[in-house]
Amino acid sequence: MQRYLRIGLVVMTCLVVGYLSGMATQESIKTWYPTLVKPFFNPPNWVFAPVWTLLYIFMGIAGGLVWNQQNEHPEAVKKGFLFFVIQLGLNALWSYLFFVLCNPLLALIEVVLLWLMIFETYTQFKKIHVWAARLLVPYLAWVGFATLLNAAIWWLNR
Structure with missing residues (x-):
């Protein structure tokens, strides 16, 4: 039971970070963001919430799976979780830089x-739990796409 509680706790933490990030973007999505020139591959706004929700759930499950390995791999779990927490903080920071500061270059x-x-x-999760690492692959792909989108928006609005 404790294993599921850990997974649930990490999923809820990720969803709360996502919710707070989303709340920070609300004003700019209505005012600043519509004024930007966007590339042809910019998805409609409604796509972002369900995609990010799914990604936060995958992230949380991955984090919980790794946390559940703490007895077998204590140092590796500690290191992997450090990177996990840093990336989660950077995830929230991007929303602030792009939407609150309205700064596509810094974002x-x-x-x-x-x-x-x-x-x-x-990479760290793969050493501990292969499925935890695999759950991060869609997140890597989406952030890769978001990087391309961010770069295009910056370029088009210099």
């Missing part, structure tokens, strides 16, 4: 760092 620099930190989290 672009930060999202590259975020992608690298997610990749390192993936």
Whole structure:
């Protein structure tokens, strides 16, 4: 039972971070973001909430699976979780930089760092629990796409 509680706790933590990040973006989505020139591959706004919700659930499950390995791999779990927490903080920071500060260039620099930190989290998780690492693959892909989108928005609105 404790194993499921850990997974649930990490999932809820990720969802709360996602919710708070979403709340921080609300004003700019209505005012600033519609004024930007966007590339042809920019998804409609309604796509972001369900995609991010699913990604936060996957992240949480991955984190919980790794946490459940703490007795077998204490140092590896500690290291993997450090990267996990850093990437989660960077995830929230991107929303602030892009939508609150309205700074696509600073957000672009930060999202590259975020992608690298997610990749390192993936690498660490793979040493502990292969399915935990696999659950981060869609997140890596989406943040890769978000990086391209962020770069295009910055370029088009210089």
